[in-house]
Amino acid sequence: MKFKDRYDAGKKLARALAPLIDKETVVYALPRGGVALGYEIAKALKLPLDIIVTRKIGHPTQPEYAICAVAEDGHELCNEVERAGVENQWFVNAKQKQRGEAKRRRETYHSGLKIPDVTGKTAILVDDGIATGLTIRLGIDELKHLNPKKIIVAVPVAPADTAKQIEASVDKLVLLHAPVIYAGAVGNYYENFPQIEDGEVVKLLNEITDKKF
Numbered sequence: 001m002k003f004k005d006r007y008d009a010g011k012k013l014a015r016a017l018a019p020l021i022d023k024e025t026v027v028y029a030l031p032r033g034g035v036a037l038g039y040e041i042a043k044a045l046k047l048p049l050d051i052i053v054t055r056k057i058g059h060p061t062q063p064e065y066a067i068c069a070v071a072e073d074g075h076e077l078c079n080e081v082e083r084a085g086v087e088n089q090w091f092v093n094a095k096q097k098q099r100g101e102a103k104r105r106r107e108t109y110h111s112g113l114k115i116p117d118v119t120g121k122t123a124i125l126v127d128d129g130i131a132t133g134l135t136i137r138l139g140i141d142e143l144k145h146l147n148p149k150k151i152i153v154a155v156p157v158a159p160a161d162t163a164k165q166i167e168a169s170v171d172k173l174v175l176l177h178a179p180v181i182y183a184g185a186v187g188n189y190y191e192n193f194p195q196i197e198d199g200e201v202v203k204l205l206n207e208i209t210d211k212k213f
Helices: 008-021 034-046 080-084 088-110 135-144 160-169 199-208
Strands: 025-029 049-051 053-058 062-073 077-078 122-126 150-157 171-176
Touching: 008 034, 008 122, 008 150, 008 171, 034 049, 034 122, 034 150, 034 199, 049 053, 049 088, 049 199, 053 088, 053 135, 062 080, 062 088, 062 135, 077 080, 077 135, 088 199, 122 135, 135 150, 135 160, 160 171
Parallel strands: 025 049, 025 122, 122 150, 150 171
Antiparallel strands: 053 062, 062 077
C-alpha cells in the first residue's frame, strides 16, 4: 500500500477517525512530517491542532536508524541494546543537539499560537509513519503529562510488531497499513515524500488556529 503524499494519508486517516471522536478532541502532530497529516485531520473533523515535539537520535553509522528519542524537556526513550553500543560522550552530545532542536521547533512553531487545553479530553497523536516507534512512544509519554482522558494514535503505516507495542500503550490505534515485512523506511510507503520545511509547518498550524470551529 502506498500513499500519494502526506496530505493524502491525512485525509484517509481523517475518514477512519471520524466515527471515533467528538468535539472534545485535540489533534497533536509530531513535526515536521506529522503536521501535514494532522492538518488534514483537524480540518476535516473541525478540531484544534497542536504539536508534541520529540527528536530521533540516529545511530552514528546509520543516522536514519533511531536508537533513542528525546523530548524538549530532556526525557528520553532508548533501545537500550543499541544505546549501550555507542560511545557515551557521542550520545551525550547527540542528545544535547536534538533536545536543542526540539526546543527550537517549539519556539518557532508555537510563536503567537493559542495553545489548546486537552485536560479531560481525547487526544489524537499523529505522525506520517512509524519505523522503530521510539519517537511516537516518547510522544505518547509526553502527551500523558497533559492529562487527556483518552489517547488515540493515528498513523498511515507501521511494522506489524511495532504496531502491537503501540496499541498496548494507548486507548486506540488507528492504522491503515501494518506490513509484516517492513520496507525499511517510512518514505518507501509514499509516492511523494519531500522534506517539510519550518515555513510550511507554521503556515498549517496558523491556518487551523485561525479557523473558528
